Every structure is written in C-alpha cells, then in structure tokens.
Amino acid sequence: MSGILAILEHRNEQGDAKLHKIALEALAAAQQFGEELNLPVFAAVVGKDAGGSLEGYQLDKVHVIEHALLKDYTPDGYTLALKQLIERHQPAYVILPHTYQVRDFAPKLAASLGRVLVSDGIAHRIDNGELVVVRQLFQGKINADVRFEGPSPHFLSIQAGAFRAENLKPGTAPVETFTPDLAPAQVRTKPLELFRESARAVDLTAADIIVSVGRGIKDADNIAIVQKLADALGAELAASRPICDNGWLPMERQVGSSGQTVAPKLYIAIGISGAIQHLVGMKGSKTIVAINKDPEAPIFEVADYGIVGDLFQVVPAIVEAL
Numbered sequence: 290m291s292g293i294l295a296i297l298e299h300r301n302e303q304g305d306a307k308l309h310k311i312a313l314e315a316l317a318a319a320q321q322f323g324e325e326l327n328l329p330v331f332a333a334v335v336g337k338d339a340g341g342s343l344e345g346y347q348l349d350k351v352h353v354i355e356h357a358l359l360k361d362y363t364p365d366g367y368t369l370a371l372k373q374l375i376e377r378h379q380p381a382y383v384i385l386p387h388t389y390q391v392r393d394f395a396p397k398l399a400a401s402l403g404r405v406l407v408s409d410g411i412a413h414r415i416d417n418g419e420l421v422v423v424r425q426l427f428q429g430k431i432n433a434d435v436r437f438e439g440p441s442p443h444f445l446s447i448q449a450g451a452f453r454a455e456n457l458k459p460g461t462a463p464v465e466t467f468t469p470d471l472a473p474a475q476v477r478t479k480p481l482e483l484f485r486e487s488a489r490a491v492d493l494t495a496a497d498i499i500v501s502v503g504r505g506i507k508d509a510d511n512i513a514i515v516q517k518l519a520d521a522l523g524a525e526l527a528a529s530r531p532i533c534d535n536g537w538l539p540m541e542r543q544v545g546s547s548g549q550t551v552a553p554k555l556y557i558a559i560g561i562s563g564a565i566q567h568l569v570g571m572k573g574s575k576t577i578v579a580i581n582k583d584p585e586a587p588i589f590e591v592a593d594y595g596i597v598g599d600l601f602q603v604v605p606a607i608v609e610a611l
C-alpha cells in the first residue's frame with residue numbers, strides 16, 4: 290500500500306454505523322496529506338456496517354475489518370487486528386482521530402510495531418517531501434514541530450477541529466474485507482455496557498455557532514442576556530470554567546483544557562479574558578469574535594473581530610440588530 294491509512298472510528302447506533310465527527314476530520318487530513326505527498330489514501334474501519342459510510346469519498350480503498358471478536362471494542366482486539374492490516378499493507382503514515390478510543394489503543398498499536406504515536410496534531414507542513422506535524426506542549430503554551438524519524442509506518446492522531454470535514458473530497462472507494470487472525474484468549478478484557486451520557490448532554494463539538502460566556506457576566510441571572518444572543522443565532526451556549534465551577538451552567542458546556550475542544554464556524558467569546566486553558570479549547574474555531582471591555586484582554590490575540598465594550602450594552606444591541 291505504501292500510502293496513507295486513515296483508521297476511522299464510528300458509532301454503531303441501532304445497526305446504523307455513523308462515523309465519528311473527528312474521524313471525518315482525520316479523513317480530510319489524510320486526503321490532504323495524500324495530495325501534498327502524492328500518496329494514495331486508504332481507510333480502515335472495524336465492523337462490517339461501517340464500510341458503506343465511506344464509499345462516497347475519494348479513496349483508493351476502504352478496508353473493512355471483520356471478526357466476531359471485534360463486535361465490541363477492546364484494546365487487545367483492535368490492536369491485534371489493525372496490526373495485521375498494517376503489516377500486510379505497509380502504509381507510510383497511519384492517521385487517526387484523537388478520540389478517547391484512539392487514546393486507549395493507538396499507543397499500544399504503535400508500540401506493538403516498534404513505533405511511536407505522535408498525538409493530537411493541530412497542523413502540518415511538508416518539508417522535503419516529509420510530513421512535519423505541529424503539536425502543543427504545556428497546555429498549549431508552546432507549539433512544537435515534530436518530524437518522524439526511523440522507518441515507517443508513522444502514527445499520528447489529529448486533534449478535533451484541526452482539519453475540516455467540509456474539505457473532504459467526494460468520490461468513490463472500493464471496499465475490501467479483511468479478516469484478521471484472532472483467538473478468544475488474545476482478548477483479555479470483556480466489554481460491558483457502553484457508557485452513555487445523559488440524554489440532555491450537549492455535543493458542543495457538533496455546533497456550527499457557539500456563544501460562550503465568561504466571568505464578565507458577573508451573575509447567574511445575567512446568563513439570560515447571552516442566552517438571547519444564542520437563541521437569535523441558533524447557537525449553542527458555552528462557557529469558561531468559572532461559570533461552570535459556579536454551577537451557573539452545566540459542566541458539559543465548559544470549553545477549554547479541562548472541558549471540551551470545539552471548532553465551530555463562529556465562536557463568540559463574551560466577557561472571557563482568554564486564559565491559555567480556555568484558548569486551547571477554542572482557538573481552532575473558523576471565526577472568533579470577542580467582546581470584552583479590556584482592550585488588553587488576551588482573547589483579542591486570537592480574535593478575528595474584537596469589540597471593546599461593555600457586554601451589557603453590546604450584547605443587547607447585537608440581539609436587537611439581529
């Protein structure tokens with residue numbers, strides 16, 4: 290194969306296999322790398338139901354990995370199966386979405402082939418025909434360029450929002466089934482029921498527009514002011530950590546290093562200073578608008594549009610204009 294292999298996670302909901310949103314972003318990254326490095330691009334999914342969801346993309350082949358022991362996710366099962374596929378096809382690069390599942394098995398998979406995993410890549414460039422990856426250190430304080438050394442395959446996981454699924458190239462992809470050699474004794478864990486978040490849980494990563502509120506709002510009762518803006522824009526409401534710590538909004542709406550990483554088309558930060566722990570969770574957004582009364586607030590460093598002003602005047606005025 291000697292190309293790029295994207296290993297894609299999906300959720301199987303009532304027999305309907307749905308690719309994870311970040312998996313589509315990882316696929317977009319793989320397609321882009323393929324174009325820039327002039328390499329063919331392949332995808333792999335585990336489970337027979339998932340192949341169909343990939344047929345509509347421009348890919349050289351989709352490998353559908355099937356085995357009775359892979360019905361439920363286990364790190365042993367996935368590692369052994371993917372290792373066999375990789376050994377057979379020898380890709381130059383293996384690209385994965387940086388999901389919780391990938392964090393669980395991908396270091397083990399890379400190590401089982403004597404390689405390392407470069408995790409959570411946020412950007413790339415091509416240097417002398419080689420992929421150079423940018424990843425963050427120290428909670429996003431430093432961006433480091435990482436170069437792969439030694440023999441391929443090189444393993445890379447992609448941060449949510451670093452690449453955009455809307456850049457995916459449509460096309461056709463032949464689907465091929467791969468049946469790995471697996472014995473029950475090799476799978477040492479027994480999966481129980483999947484953890485499900487409560488029905489009310491919001492998926493901020495799926496929102497196109499996010500209106501996010503910080504400590505500048507001063508009081509829980511004032512949240513209604515930004516809620517009106519979110520409603521007028523059809524946006525999800527999110528917050529910085531102090532807002533969630535105070536219980537003014539639920540934890541699931543927190544953006545940042547200890548909350549969610551989001552990359553909507555539009556992120557409006559209201560009364561948020563722009564601490565590094567907040568920025569790492571939202572700086573991949575396509576367009577950032579900041580409203581803050583302090584012209585020196587660090588949020589303006591990442592903002593595409595900045596409004597220096599009192600949110601209690603600015604936000605109602607925008608709502609009225611909308």
Ligand SMILES: Cc1cc2nc3c(=O)[nH]c(=O)nc-3n(C[C@H](O)[C@H](O)[C@H](O)COP(=O)(O)OP(=O)(O)OC[C@H]3O[C@@H](n4cnc5c(N)ncnc54)[C@H](O)[C@@H]3O)c2cc1C
Nearest residue numbers: 503504505529530545546547548560561562564567582600
């Ligand atoms: C380990 C660790 C993990 C963390 N994880 C996260 C995380 O996931 N997410 C997160 O957000 N933070 C996180 N933090 C906290 C982070 O360091 C900041 O303390 C936090 O982001 C600050 O929130 P804020 O911007 O809402 O508040 P502040 O920093 O207090 O900023 C409030 C802003 O509102 C502006 N303002 C005030 N009044 C008005 C007004 N009337 N009109 C307009 N603007 C106004 C002020 O100028 C100021 O810039 C973490 C910290 C640590 C140590």
